[in-house]
Amino acid sequence: MKCFAILLAALQLFLLAGAELEILCTADLHGRLEKMPSLGSVLRTGGAEALRIDCGDTVQGSSISRHSNGKGMIALLNLFGYDVWVPGNHDFEFGRDNLLGLVRSFRGAVLAADWKEPAAGKWKLFERNGVRCAVIGMTDPKMAQRVLPGSGLEFRGAYSALSAIMPEVRAARPDVVVLAWHNGLYSSVGALSAFLRDFPEIDLVLGAHSHEEHPGERAGRAWYVQAGSHAAAVARIRVEVDDETRKIRRIRSELLRPVPEKVDSEAVRLLEPYRAAWRAEALRPFVRLSRPLRQPKEREYDFAFGKTGCEALRRATGAEAAFFAVRSGYGSIGPEVTRDALFRLIPYENRVCTIELSGKELRRFAEEQFALAKRWKRIPRFTGVTVSVSRAGKVTGVKAPERLTLALSDYALVSSRVLKPLLTEPGRKWKLFPFTEREALERELLRVGQPLPPGGNGSFDD
Secondary structure, eight states: OHHHHHHHHHHHHHHHOOEEEEEEEEOOOTTOGGGHHHHHHHHTTSOTTOEEEEOSOOSOSSHHHHHTTTHHHHHHHHHTTOOEEOOOGGGGTTOHHHHHHHHHHOSSEEBOTTBOOTTSBSEEEEEETTEEEEEEEEOOTTHHHHSOTTSSOOBOOHHHHHHHHHHHHHHTOOSEEEEEESOOSEETTEEHHHHGGGOTTOOEEEEOSSOOEEEEEEETTEEEEEEOSTTSOEEEEEEEEOTTTOOEEEEEEEEEOOOTTOOOHHHHHHHHHHHHHHHHHHSSEEEEOSSOEEOOOTTOOSOHHHHHHHHHHHHHHOOSEEEEEEEOSSOEEOSEEEHHHHHHHSOSOOEEEEEEEEHHHHHHHHHHHHHHHHHHTEEEEEESSEEEEOTTSOEEEEEOOSEEEEEEEHHHHHHOTTTGGGGGSTTOOEEEEEEEHHHHHHHHHHHHSEEOOSOOOOOEEO
């Protein structure tokens, strides 16, 4: 009788058990190709029916990924069978044409409901292991503020983008609704829990951008998971759905960490051509300088590296003045310089711009940048004008012409509350150049230093 009761209880549990959807998610990989073979061993543990989703900032962030313009990272996503890729803000830094090339080469679905781009989808319905799952993708909600006018990149607001597609999602009658968003728990849209109040259909949010690790927690009625950054973990989520009611019974989630010694052999083979091409180009010194260039210390405003960067921008654009900012720290490059070392000092794909300013506007911009220096740990530098700064970092004087053209990065231009509004002002002259700060600096180093033939070993001290 006791055995019968046990068997009956087991049968009831079996009958009550629902279908289970497994999701494996990564975020903010930032071009860590070298770590992907280890991460692949974790991604392979998921069943054949598992959904694999990456939430963006995937291709930018390493010298080796930059060398292939992000192609190596997308090839690895394809190898591991990713179903969805949601581009992050840094994935747009390589330019629209390059990004669209990556979109076309990705074998899964590229989803970004707030990106006004026909090549990208808004949402997609998947059926895995008997569970119908709608996946909505959205990129960084601040993308509209991050791009220059005329860049060819246009974005909707996050709220309006979701509102527009939710009727379609509801009509598809999914069992589970997932929002894969390059966004954290708190951002420009406010607290995620408050934002989601008008979207009660969303059951699970896969986050990114803030580089935080969230194994799983509530955000309003939705469950929130974030995998961290730099290939340190894979988020594993299991959603159990009742077979009769089609309601979610429970969501379980955890972060799985790769073992460095356990690597995916196919990923190693795929990576080798990218690694070989990168080593040949990026790890050999291309110039010898008379003295090393080093990062500035905190409050070291008259630093040599800054002057070199400014002069690189002035020479490349013909501007009368230039602004250049670099992270503070203790790194240095040289006297023999490799492109890999140069990348680590200037890791972003910021393109060069010029804008015509008045002397008063220049002063307001200088005051803004020095006020932000401590928060962002970036030391500003100007050349072609005289900006006097106190030891505390306060601008005490600016000597500049009544009108001048200033060279700077597109990031500095669009992120400045002083300069960004000027871009749409009638008659305001500004220009975007087809090269990055790093490329302009490389030309300047070749001009002032001794170009080197292939061979040798460069270094970066940090």
